[in-house]
């Protein structure tokens with residue numbers, strides 16, 4: 001197994017886990033697609049949900065549904081307790097204070113919140129926002145929007161040929177004009193795991209604020225945000241067994257206190273008059289409007305589920321599946337894996353000579369196999385790789401070694417059809 005990357009607790013293999021029983025907790029994985037058992041290798045896109053999460057959402061709507069924080073009636077207080085309970089569960093899961101966690105619709109919202117509320121008022125002409133070549137569009141476009149308004153520019157750190165991020169290259173890019181460095185924890189295309197702690201240390205030394213996109217890290221490995229030393233950490237719930245439309249931004253309390261909200265409405269205020277408005281404290285000032293209450297109840301259940309399973313076990317399981325898949329794929333002639341950084345996560349982008357990525361994915365779908373093909377919301381990375389599209393197989397702990405075998409056999413078969 002690969003050595004654990006920086007900022008991550010070490011993984012251990014626990015033979016006591018019955019992974020078949022774990023898999024059976026995900027009802028959707030029992031269905032068929034085109035008359036074949038579903039094989040789901042698209043967890044980097046969105047994760048499947050265990051029954052405990054589906055039941056929690058169902059139970060909320062059946063028994064507790066009400067709006068949060070506004071009502072004094074029983075249901076209102078049950079809903080508020082459930083919602084705030086989820087915030088606490090999530091905070092515990094990533095080892096931060098619950099009053100430093102802004103609940104929102106996901107990473108995209110979280111990164112936009114930093115861009116509009118923290119960065120825009122603090123950036124001026126000549127300032128530089130540093131990001132890496134492998135960012136998802138959600139960690140590129142918000143910065144372009146605010147940079148254009150502030151007269152700031154964006155500087156891109158390139159990758160090593162294997163897709164890893166070299167700390168010396170980052171250091172060289174951290175000139176005095178750099179105000180903010182935003183980067184992914186784990187690449188959704190290459191699987192590269194970045195050395196978050198070391199990168200944040202370098203940034204802090206130079207007074208550069210750090211923003212980490214944790215979308216692809218939290219679902220797959222233990223992450224202790226407090227230990228990373230970043231200023232902001234964004235993540236999404238639907239990739240970590242939770243419902244869609246859930247996620248969070250963690251920010252140090254002093255950042256939250258100093259940030260102006262960019263979205264106004266109910267819940268985020270203390271007092272409103274036509275002469276002016278005072279805002280609520282902490283994360284609440286950034287949570288205007290009715291939130292996805294049932295979604296967060298589901299995410300709270302998802303976090304409880306993952307905690308019980310143990311994220312170190314999840315990581316070890318996925319690393320074993322990744323090693324198996326990589327070895328099998330390497331035996332296919334003309335198949336090229338993009339992203340081979342040491343310690344990478346279980347995301348495998350690949351190309352097969354003579355076969356278009358979309359054609360491969362379409363034929364695999366007919367075999368009941370779900371993978372993603374395309375540009376994975378990372379146009380600049382694919383341009384740098386010099387490819388129009390890739391196939392991407394992304395794994396989760398609920399996948400099996402039998403599925404790896406079946407996937408590779410199907411890939412060999414459809415490849416022959418396209419030859």
Ligand code: PMP
Nearest residue numbers: 106107108136138188213215236
């Ligand atoms: N960053 C990365 C690395 C991602 O993989 C994704 C989701 N594909 C996002 C950001 C955006 O997440 P969301 O759509 O949940 O906001």
